[in-house]
Amino acid sequence: MSPVRIWGVYYTLSKVRNTYISGDIGCYTLGAGHPWNALDTCISMGASMGVALGLDKGRQPEDANKKVVAVIGDSTFLHMGMQGLLDLTYNKGNATILLLDNRAVGMTGGQNAPSSGINLQGEQTAQVNFPQLVEALGVKKERIHTLDPYELPTLFKALRDETKVDDVSVIITNQPCVLTERYKAMQPLTVEEKDCTGCGNCLDVGCPAILVTRRETVVKPNGKEKELAFCDIDTSACTGCNLCVNTCAPNAIVPAGPVVGNGYEAPEGLAVENLAVEVK
């Protein structure tokens, strides 16, 4: 997985409470870092599956209500994760798997894998079908969801719903690695300085293209101090994925320059207020 594709996933994971998250080896391991802090373990290729089962079965009474989530990328899953998922289903585990399919070996530069259906020589070849594969490994069809990781409310709802189910669930995210030709950059974004309130919500996405231009400390009516971080976007780095737009309540994040043909059209109801309701 390449970082850009996972920000939405980790932004979502960082908002999920009462959860233990076993991680795996790949660029998505970076989700353990700031600001997401969204991974609790990282051991070896594919280990997120077995560790999730161990966390589930070895839990102490005080952890009885904790949810267990495992995070793994497509090529790591094919490398060593499949056996672990089979272990989870065979041994009646309870965990929600986030299978981050970006159809590439992202961390090493976006190389091809069976998930891409392209071999080393660039030829078309067999492409793995993840929903069919995980179903064959024992996951019930109704527990398999494929969704767009940029649609944060959908992702959050799927994660919230599936962690409530006492079974193995797999949520497959389906957007390609930004390092590959499959990825199509869109209209880059910028911040309308006059509209930015300094709330800093966009920073939680963890995108390197978002910069803090100014910090201020204000005193609220109740006497408490509050740190403000006013932001801008490095338009030359931005690819217009619009994840940050979802977090910006005052709609200060707008297309940079005139909107071109494939410019982003924000779906309705994606403002941060709606997310906040879900987060509870």
Next chain:
Amino acid sequence: MNARSPVNTDKRLFVSGNEAISLAARDANVKVASAYPGTPSTEILEYISQYSDIYSEWSINEKVSLEVAIGASLAGSRALCAMKHVGLNVASDALMTQTLIGAIGGLVIVVADDVGLSSSQNEQDSRYWGRFAHVPVLEPSDTQEAYAFTRLAFDLSEQYQVPVLVRVTTRICHVKGTLELKEPTTAEPKQGFVKDPTRLVMVPGNAKHRIPMMLERDGILTEAAEQSELNWVEEGECSDLGFVVSGVAYQHVKEAYPDAPVLKLGFSYPVAVEKIRASSQTVERLILVEEVEPLLEKELKAEGIALEGKSILPKQGELTPGVLKKAIEGEQEQSGEAKPELIAAAQEVFPRPPTMCVACPHLGGLLHTV
């Protein structure tokens, strides 16, 4: 096959090493046990599955199996993972990083080497993993020790926060012996899972800071081995010949040379070099008997301890009393090594090479067609 015998409730039992290990898991308050079947370790999980207080599973392979045990350890529970020697090749990816994280709930890996290849593709020596992964290795020599060492392994694992290898061999796993049970552990885990990314998330920036911890732990474990009651000297009347032994070699040496002094290594890695050095000076000829690689031998010779090992002993197979006698005393057969009537009896056993079963579906489906 899930061959099950009634659960033993007596205090004094006649059981195999594998059943002794399962009883140790029960009495050590293990919560999670996992394995992929593999000779000679298979029966460990079959027995454990009878204990309702332990979650037990057949895992998909040894790597997943170890990861399940790791997850349970991180959740605060005691966990046991059993496998045959080649299984640890598969599980090593997890082991080599888990050593940096260490154990929280006691984490014990029972690895069973098939010395003599009764049912394996090679005869590799799992004690190497102790060195490679910087984890302690305990080597029981009989049923009672298989029980006691496995229980002790959980205490060591929690005391030093390290996965512990209990290395057994086919002879230990399958031979039955007397076992006296000890009082079960009653201590419950102190706490559940605690988020600690700098310890549990082994990205480069975190892992590099765990390596000094591991190296420091090596020193602490070496001192523990030097002080351990599992490494002890058995005095003998003989002053011209003495032995250093690990694992089941102890039994073979005692049978072949009952009067010779023996330094028995139960906590065989890290190596209690100073303890061995001290006792090496009390005999004229010191022979190291270990199955199967000259592992301790090389390490002790590097420490300047004069001893003999694989220069005279076979580098393959079990070092049974007859093998020892022949190797140590030359070609001359010893009258006392094996009773003629036993040899005669053995010769009458009809050879039973491995073969397919009667009516096996593979006979037609594969073998006959091919």
